[in-house]
Amino acid sequence: MRLFPSIRPYRREWLRPDLMAALTVWAVLVPEALAYATIAGVSPIVGLYAAPGALLIYAALGSSRKLVTGGDAATAALSAAIVGGIVAGDSSAFVQTTAALAICVGLIAVMAGVARLGFVVNFISIPVLRGFIIGLALTIIAGQIPHLFGVESSNGNFFDRIWVFVTHLDQVDLPTVAIGLTSLAIILICKYRHPSAPGSLIAVGLGIAAVSLLDLGSDGVAIVGEIKSGLPSVALPNVGLQDLGDLVAGAVGLMLVGFAESLAAAKAYPDEDEELDADRELIGTGAANVGAGLFGGFVVTGSFSKTSINSESGARSQMAGIVVALMVVITMLFLTGLFEDLPEAALAAVVIAALIHAVDVVGLSELARIRDRGNRLNPANRPDFIAAVAALIGVTAFDILPGLFIGIVVSLVLLLYRSSRPHVTRLGELRAQPGHWGDLRRHANAVEVPQIVVLRLEAAIYFANSDEIRQAVIRSLAADTRAVVLDVETVPYIDVTAAYMLKALREELDQRQVRLVIARDVGQVEDMMRSTGLEVLLTDSYVSIDQAVDSVTAGIRSTSGDRPSGAATT
Numbered sequence: 001m002r003l004f005p006s007i008r009p010y011r012r013e014w015l016r017p018d019l020m021a022a023l024t025v026w027a028v029l030v031p032e033a034l035a036y037a038t039i040a041g042v043s044p045i046v047g048l049y050a051a052p053g054a055l056l057i058y059a060a061l062g063s064s065r066k067l068v069t070g071g072d073a074a075t076a077a078l079s080a081a082i083v084g085g086i087v088a089g090d091s092s093a094f095v096q097t098t099a100a101l102a103i104c105v106g107l108i109a110v111m112a113g114v115a116r117l118g119f120v121v122n123f124i125s126i127p128v129l130r131g132f133i134i135g136l137a138l139t140i141i142a143g144q145i146p147h148l149f150g151v152e153s154s155n156g157n158f159f160d161r162i163w164v165f166v167t168h169l170d171q172v173d174l175p176t177v178a179i180g181l182t183s184l185a186i187i188l189i190c191k192y193r194h195p196s197a198p199g200s201l202i203a204v205g206l207g208i209a210a211v212s213l214l215d216l217g218s219d220g221v222a223i224v225g226e227i228k229s230g231l232p233s234v235a236l237p238n239v240g241l242q243d244l245g246d247l248v249a250g251a252v253g254l255m256l257v258g259f260a261e262s263l264a265a266a267k268a269y270p271d272e273d274e275e276l277d278a279d280r281e282l283i284g285t286g287a288a289n290v291g292a293g294l295f296g297g298f299v300v301t302g303s304f305s306k307t308s309i310n311s312e313s314g315a316r317s318q319m320a321g322i323v324v325a326l327m328v329v330i331t332m333l334f335l336t337g338l339f340e341d342l343p344e345a346a347l348a349a350v351v352i353a354a355l356i357h358a359v360d361v362v363g364l365s366e367l368a369r370i371r372d373r374g375n376r377l378n379p380a381n382r383p384d385f386i387a388a389v390a391a392l393i394g395v396t397a398f399d400i401l402p403g404l405f406i407g408i409v410v411s412l413v414l415l416l417y418r419s420s421r422p423h424v425t426r427l428g429e430l431r432a433q434p435g436h437w438g439d440l441r442r443h444a445n446a447v448e449v450p451q452i453v454v455l456r457l458e459a460a461i462y463f464a465n466s467d468e469i470r471q472a473v474i475r476s477l478a479a480d481t482r483a484v485v486l487d488v489e490t491v492p493y494i495d496v497t498a499a500y501m502l503k504a505l506r507e508e509l510d511q512r513q514v515r516l517v518i519a520r521d522v523g524q525v526e527d528m529m530r531s532t533g534l535e536v537l538l539t540d541s542y543v544s545i546d547q548a549v550d551s552v553t554a555g556i557r558s559t560s561g562d563r564p565s566g567a568a569t570t
Contacts, residue, residue: 007318048336096237118282135403139400145352150177156399173220175216196313200353207346211223463498487520489522520544
């Protein structure tokens with residue numbers, strides 16, 4: 001595997017835009033890393049620990065020139081939920097287990113990439129992922145709002161957190177509210193009015209200045225407190241084998257969600273001549289997580305927001321990520337003391353501002369409209385909105401980790417549902433284009449040949465859907481139907497169960513005195529029929545629908561004495 005593919009060969013004219021992009025990304029990454037670490041349930045400095053190793057390793061192994069790896073609110077929240085289910089009350093053990101989880105996620109991703117399993121991300125559908133992210137964003141925001149107002153916070157699901165906040169409004173601290181809301185306003189104004197300005201860094205800097213100058217820390221405003229300077233040691237986390245075993249299931253789910261986000265971010269900002277390799281991305285982001293864990297950090301992923309900033313700032317290669325890593329190292333060595341007076345309300349504002357866009361109500365409503373609009377022609381769209389809502393409710397009502405597994409289960413159920421209900425299209429000959437056949441529902445000028453049903457199977461035929469196909473054929477029959485023509489050109493695969501289903505279908509149709517004909521087989525049906533000893537079905541197979549219809553028409557004419565009126569000729 002070639003190392004540092006995005007900077008080999010490196011062009012001198014790339015250096016300036018890469019350096020400017022690195023400075024901009026650093027200004028966003030540092031406050032977000034501190035904020036996301038608190039979501040993960042660890043010290044803010046852990047967010048910085050995770051960054052350098054992850055950035056350098058991804059630059060060496062990843063395929064995207066602009067993707068920026070780092071902490072993410074969603075994966076941080078999932079990390080806290082997974083680790084919290086194993087370790088409770090022991091901060092040292094929590095930190096160690098968090099780092100171990102990052103390594104587990106990374107190793108699973110690397111092994112999946114080596115095994116060329118990059119396609120696994122497709123097992124989480126976009127609607128389910130969208131619903132899950134919305135629910136997760138709402139839950140995280142609900143957990144940060146108390147910090148914004150200086151009141152007691154709690155864990156649990158979205159509704160638990162909101163209830164605790166509402167019942168403790170009498171504890172609102174006005175200086176904290178002022179800092180929190182001002183920070184949020186600054187970040188949002190910069191984000192939407194002046195996107196080139198580092199809103200998060202400005203808000204953090206002003207919050208620190210306010211606490212220092214007005215001594216707000218002694219007046220009840222919660223601050224980060226002491227942050228140790230220096231670099232973390234590189235070591236394996238001190239975690240028992242039992243805890244490692246408990247981490248695996250959660251690590252798989254976390255890997256799927258994190259990789260889905262990473263791949264989406266990389267695809268959103270491609271270079272002109274760049275070809276993303278999903279398997280290499282798995283290896284790159286996986287190795288980045290291993291690096292983050294060895295440095296004592298938490299789970300990282302490809303960040304959509306930071307990648308967007310990196311691209312818009314003119315980054316040309318992963319040299320920008322390498323420079324960001326060096327700047328974070330400098331921050332840990334010399335600048336951590338500046339963040340000791342950082343108010344938690346400002347960190348909460350950073351998190352909330354970063355997640356507002358994730359509450360994609362518009363996207364959810366679009367799914368609802370797709371369901372309604374596609375109801376007649378594509379009923380398979382109907383479950384998408386339901387699946388998204390199920391994932392959303394799973395997170396908000398049952399907490400983050402149960403919501404993750406509900407989302408994965410819903411995705412798999414949706415996959416099975418759709419694969420078990422293949423698209424069987426009824427065809428008619430196009431009047432304006434003799435010899436061409438189209439969907440009767442889509443083409444008003446398509447006409448059926450009397451007494452002949454032409455069906456196109458638009459899916460693989462296998463054990464999960466073979467009976468549904470048989471039933472679809474039977475439902476298509478009318479009292480005067482004399483033949484069924486199956487167009488199998490778009491059938492990419494057929495298994496043994498489906499082969500025996502076709503045999504049984506032919507026997508059932510023979511009893512009804514209906515002829516079964518195969519058309520446009522490109523070899524897949526023939527191969528399976530011969531391998532199962534069912535070649536008898538191949539005796540009524542034709543290279544085109546026209547030939548099949550003509551043969552059937554001739555057979556009907558010979559037995560009835562006259563040709564069906566309106567029969568097609570070519």
